[in-house]
Amino acid sequence: MPIALKWSLNSLRRRTFRMASAVIGVVLGVFLAFEVLQVAIAVPAALGAQLQGFYGRATVTVNAPNTAVSLPAHTLAAIARVPGVQTMLALNVQTAVVGRAKRAMQLTILGVGRTFGGFERIFSPSGREIDVSGRGLVLSASEARTLGVRVGERVHLVVDGRSVQATVRGIGRSEGALAPLLGRHYTIAGRGEVDAWLGRPPITDAVWILTRPGADVSRVASRIQQEVGGLFSVAAVADEQIGMPHNVNIMLEVLTFLAALIFILAGMMIFYSMQVTVAEQVGEFATLRAIGATKGRILRMVLLQSFLVGGAGIVLGLVLGIALQQPVLQAIDQSGAQGGAAGPLTATSLVVPACIALTTVLLAAYAPARRATRLEIARILSNSHGPLAAIAPDRIPLVTTLLTAIGLIVSLVFAVIGRWTAADGCLVVTLFVFYRPLLWVSTRILTAVSNRFGLGRLKIASRSVGRRVPAAASIGALIGVAIVVYLSTSGIDSAVGNALRADAQSYLGGAVSLTVASNRGVSESAINRLRDVSGVYEQQSAAFDLQTSGTSAPVSVEGMQLPAAGPLTSYRLTGVSWPQAMRQLQADPRDVVVAQPLMSQFGWRVGQAIRLPTTHGVGVYHVIGALPAQPVGENDTILMSLRAFASSYASPLRTYDVMLSSLGATAAASRSLERIARGDHPSIVTVAGAIASESRQLGPVYAVFTSLSVFVALIALLGLANQQTMNVAARVQESAVMRAIGAATGWMTQVQFLELLIVTTLACWLGLLEAAVVARLLGRVITAAGFPISLLLSPVAVAIAAVGVPVVIAGCGALSIGGTFRRLRIAEAIRYE
């Protein structure tokens, strides 16, 4: 083995504790980066696979915009005739209410259009393919959980007012991945089934088209665009990115952020470790230089040491990453997103973390390595005060002082002109890089004070503090980092956590979903009380329609802004022209336009008077025209002027989606929500069940985050403990001399305590200052990334960090030093000098 390598290994072995903490930092960073990359690869792959399974190799999609319009049959036929179109799958969306008796919820039924296509490939949670060619339903996993139904059971559905029964044939793997495409809940039913339930063709709002092999997809897409007109968006699938589900995205962002944080932390740990290690080895480096080692040689030796640390960290991190890949994906899977199977190892996810780690390690070690090459050899080798004293400068170089001053002034200037981010950034750099002058000034002040008052122990303590400036600075930096980590992980928990939670809950339909259906108006106070229930984080209320109880089936009524009826006006009305309908609707609040499916369902005709329930009882309306198809969505079924709508439906049916701020609050909050809703509205149709179990699914994700923040905090603490040990080790020789000349152990321990107290107090204050600035900067960056967050320490925490931490650290340090003093064998310790 080359001696240089052996020397590096030995030197690392003698500093196991310090190096181990640096290695842990690298391990965590590499592990996280690896997982981020693997997840980023695995999730879209799983998504892509499922999408393919779902609709085959569709190459063009036609989507209805949010205006809730249906693709008419003649347009579908026109699409089918476009050259290049091989097969197409028209999606039919119909709302049904399931399980009215027990827990009720709204389902979106995806019926089947022209071809049965990819629907035949639906997978159960275990990955088994489910046969849906016969009659029956496939429920999404979350619906099945909420309704408490299993495969083979029969469920009751209310579709368009008709009560039907269907057998659950299968439960889809997860709607998480498909949620962005399909809306919240989906149920898949065979074509015949949907036709039978509806008694009419289902509504089509999206078509997935498979083009013939070799067809120019974008040309086909533009031809289809001509057929469907501007109302529908047509896209070649190739152009569409398979998007990462939002909550997986947030998770990846958080993981990336944590990985970056940990890398920075690990870099700082390595920087300070190497700084101190170089200081300890200053004698050896000077000897090497004396016997003829070149600067490059010394540089390489120091870098080799950190390279070994980094290498060990990288290997361990990758092993850990590969081992924990499956659990991490499972946690993501359980959070409702499609985690997918552990993907194959890709070169990217192995190489990229390794490269980042290596770069971090080498960058962090470079400055200490440079220092090792710039030693005053003669002075160190002839110095009898020990190597540490030799490199602690008595004076701060003028350049450093100047740069510090410039840094402070520039950040002040930035602050004055209101460029806070720039000011903070400048201050961070100044504090972390040019900490020495600041600490030097404070130790000088201390020394001056203690000289003035001639306090024996304080005098001795404060003088030796001057020699410990680098140690104080590194403790300070670590404390600063620890505070920042604490702040940002708790900040992540609150800000990103809330975003994640809200996101997860919103796609799960809210932790508690209230449907308040009353024709008699909902009082503001009730709404306010719903809002005030403790644990309610966000509430979205939608007053979108009115499910009347006067007719046998619920119908939707929509008021419309007449001059701007929007995309609906592209449909030709039966019985009346659009301009005429507009005029009439505006003139007479009793005139309505009804969608054709509703007309046939209730046997209404144009020109007929119909009875509709209103807020003030049943009202008589006059059908002046019909829409050719029933537009999609729960709205727009019966159109009247906005004015008429407002006067007749003062308090339309409301739906509340309530999200809870804490996962634990779900059960209690849903009980009080139910009580309030029922108390106020005896006629409430339903309080859809608390989806507590869904929320609990997020548990593993939080467990992952929590353990990560604990890890990060642990690294910072390790660094502190490490500094302390080093401090003790560095004092042995000095203490032995003191003992030799007759100092009592107790007296020395007191001096040590004072010294440590001064050092750690200075360090903690520096750390607080650094943390405050970094936290502000971080908070601003995270807020800019879309998670409003303010990272501020509470006064109590500041007090603890400023006073409590120094006292505890100094106390522990003095105790351990006291122990060392008692065990000290003086002769052995001073033999070397």
Add this chain to the structure above:
Amino acid sequence: MAAVLLADKITHVYPSEPGRHILRDVSMQVEQGEFAVIVGRSGSGKSTLLQVLGTMEPLQAGALWLCGTEVTQLKDDGLARFRLQNLGFVFQSFHLIDSLTAVENVRLPMELARLPRRNALTRASELLDLVGLSQRSRAFPSQLSGGEQQRVAIARALANRPAMILADEPTGNLDREAADVVLGVFEDLHKHQQVTIVLVTHDTAICDRADTVWRMEDGVLSLARSIARQ
């Protein structure tokens, strides 16, 4: 006979104390194979002189030729390489690398000089043999006595067959007995290997063993005794 060391009017002032001349117009010459001793009271500037001669302190005024090379011609790494090939150092407090065994400490300069491993191993054990430590070659510095450590340091100084060995109070940290052994090693090297040695000490007893004795007083160097060599 070629002068291995030729110093001409060297003056030295430490930047921290600008007014104080540590070395004043020091001139000195050491021939190939000579054993030169510099004596003087503590604080007289002996170590400083040795460090200047050993190229570890920059030359401020005057001229210095080592092995025919004018050292002011060399920059930092050039000087390091020069030291590696031409000079060997022995320090008062040994300065062995704690984490390496005796034999590894001796091999270190050879590895720095990229000597083939096999040759380095043989030479290292030869050198340890020479200083009488072949039995202790696998010991770490902490397991060696001061005298033994200093002998390892001497072996290390000899590793690359330097033109000259510079030793600063090599016996300063040793008891009489260990000091005698170490001095015996120096004498042996001088007599049998014709190694050029410049040794700094405050111990006048060492002077008897030397060819030349220089006296250092307040930064002024003077020739005290010179034995003409046959």
